[in-house]
Amino acid sequence: MPETYLKRILDARIYDLAVETPLDAAPLISRRLQNNVQLKREDLQPVFSFKIRGAYNKLRLLDAEQRKRGVIAASAGNHAQGLAMAAKHIGCKATIVMPTTTPQIKADAVQRLGAKVVLKGDTYDEAAAYAEKLCEQKRLTPIAPYDDVDVIAGQGTIAMEILRQQPGQLDAIFIPVGGGGLCAGMAAYIKSLRPEIQVIAVEAEESACLQAAMKAGRRVQLSQVGIFADGVAVAKVGKENWRILKQCVDACITVNTDEICAAIKDIFDDTRSIAEPSGALALAGLKKYTQQTQCKDQHLIAVVSGANANFDRLGYISERTEIGEKREAIFAVTIPEEAGSYRKFCAMLGKRAITEFNYRYADKKKAHIFLGLKMNPHTDDRKQLVAKLQKQGYELIDMTDNEMAKIHIRHMVGGHAPFTENEVLYRFEFPERPGALLEFLTRLAGNWNISLFHYRNHGSAFGRVLVGLQIPQQQRGKFEALLKELNYNYWNETENAAYRCFLA
Numbered sequence: 001m002p003e004t005y006l007k008r009i010l011d012a013r014i015y016d017l018a019v020e021t022p023l024d025a026a027p028l029i030s031r032r033l034q035n036n037v038q039l040k041r042e043d044l045q046p047v048f049s050f051k052i053r054g055a056y057n058k059l060r061l062l063d064a065e066q067r068k069r070g071v072i073a074a075s076a077g078n079h080a081q082g083l084a085m086a087a088k089h090i091g092c093k094a095t096i097v098m099p100t101t102t103p104q105i106k107a108d109a110v111q112r113l114g115a116k117v118v119l120k121g122d123t124y125d126e127a128a129a130y131a132e133k134l135c136e137q138k139r140l141t142p143i144a145p146y147d148d149v150d151v152i153a154g155q156g157t158i159a160m161e162i163l164r165q166q167p168g169q170l171d172a173i174f175i176p177v178g179g180g181g182l183c184a185g186m187a188a189y190i191k192s193l194r195p196e197i198q199v200i201a202v203e204a205e206e207s208a209c210l211q212a213a214m215k216a217g218r219r220v221q222l223s224q225v226g227i228f229a230d231g232v233a234v235a236k237v238g239k240e241n242w243r244i245l246k247q248c249v250d251a252c253i254t255v256n257t258d259e260i261c262a263a264i265k266d267i268f269d270d271t272r273s274i275a276e277p278s279g280a281l282a283l284a285g286l287k288k289y290t291q292q293t294q295c296k297d298q299h300l301i302a303v304v305s306g307a308n309a310n311f312d313r314l315g316y317i318s319e320r321t322e323i324g325e326k327r328e329a330i331f332a333v334t335i336p337e338e339a340g341s342y343r344k345f346c347a348m349l350g351k352r353a354i355t356e357f358n359y360r361y362a363d364k365k366k367a368h369i370f371l372g373l374k375m376n377p378h379t380d381d382r383k384q385l386v387a388k389l390q391k392q393g394y395e396l397i398d399m400t401d402n403e404m405a406k407i408h409i410r411h412m413v414g415g416h417a418p419f420t421e422n423e424v425l426y427r428f429e430f431p432e433r434p435g436a437l438l439e440f441l442t443r444l445a446g447n448w449n450i451s452l453f454h455y456r457n458h459g460s461a462f463g464r465v466l467v468g469l470q471i472p473q474q475q476r477g478k479f480e481a482l483l484k485e486l487n488y489n490y491w492n493e494t495e496n497a498a499y500r501c502f503l504a
Helices: 003-010 027-033 051-060 064-069 078-090 104-112 124-138 149-165 181-193 209-216 239-248 257-271 278-293 311-324 341-349 381-391 403-407 436-444 473-486 497-502
Strands: 023-025 036-041 071-074 094-098 116-119 172-176 198-204 251-255 299-304 328-336 354-358 366-374 395-398 423-431 449-456 462-470 489-492
Touching (some): 003 149, 003 181, 023 149, 027 257, 027 278, 036 149, 036 257, 036 278, 051 078, 051 149, 051 181, 071 078, 071 124, 078 094, 094 104, 094 124, 104 116, 149 181, 149 239, 172 278, 181 198, 181 239, 198 209, 198 278, 209 239, 209 251, 251 257, 251 278, 257 311, 278 299, 311 328, 328 381, 341 366, 366 497, 381 395, 403 462, 403 497, 423 449, 436 473
Parallel strands (some): 036 299, 071 094, 094 116
Antiparallel strands (some): 023 036, 328 366, 328 395, 354 366, 423 462, 423 489, 449 462
């Protein structure tokens, strides 16, 4: 079956618009991992993403009548820009339906490339439904972002370049997966010509639709998809893509937000370029693979799939990088509320660099500290410190892997609230658009008192909010019903250790 794609990929004449991207050495990460690591630089395409390949390959194969009527797609980012540039190049009108939550920089970029932008809905699914409606009304030709043989073949040209650029030893290629178009095209080509090369798919933990399909033996629709790596935020792998991937992928690795952020920094250190989260996904998977297998002296390649990062997300990415690289750990530590206890505790830490130290008086006997410390990622530093402090009698909770602590608590340690009876705590994600926060508060408040609130803009399509409300036990069923009506992602954090330590 992979062989059927070989001719399609070889016939994909896309280079009057797309460019052959370099395969760059990554000496710093290579030295650290003790493997020969190279980066396939798809961030250097004209639209800063590999998507131009598949979009242009599809458009160039349309007949004259289809081009005349125009094309349409739903997209919040890279596919939209690739399609807009391809349509302009061949003189075809393009309509792109984007969610209203799409950052203005991306909508403006698509318009500059000559496409008509229609903003509709809060989510990609809503935008896609409207695009389908427009497609029928205006008899436009839909251009799928990944589930299309010609799009898949266009993306497969990346593998063609890699095998030409690296004809010698090549042990594994790491490829990011959302809907699966990039991985399917590349895997089909690689397994046709160099079946001994390992093809490793890499997914974000919060959108791991391929891994779910592999476990089930069929395509699976995820009930919830995280949006940090928005370029791969897909709930179900494509039908044609799955047909290829289940035969051609050797393994599937998932990585978390912290690991992605650390990989963004690694790419910057070696290339001085800033990858978007989905663009750094493959390198994050490569790093995890070397840790799990303890391999040495292998030739490994990661596809840097794009660099359309929003500038206002960089602060958040930087904040998570040190934890992702295991160079920082965060703790909740309880010490005696008495003179000299801080000095004694700091002496216990020795010469370790403190990255954060948050405290507010709340109790006459105990003090709760939110503590961030630099760590040595190459030793059992974190484990040894925990054991040392516990041996000295300190109560300590390791919150390095506590999502709520990292997103919210570290920015709002302010002391306990003694008069908040019946308080419950929820964490929400809701569409980030003008007026969204007001709408959220209007629908949530009114019946119950808001006792705690933290919102921080991370420059993404979704806002992250932590809310405490005073809800008597007998009214909590009514509140849960309201949450289902809101249709936002939410988590009950009332029992979270970070909340109990610092805010409850």
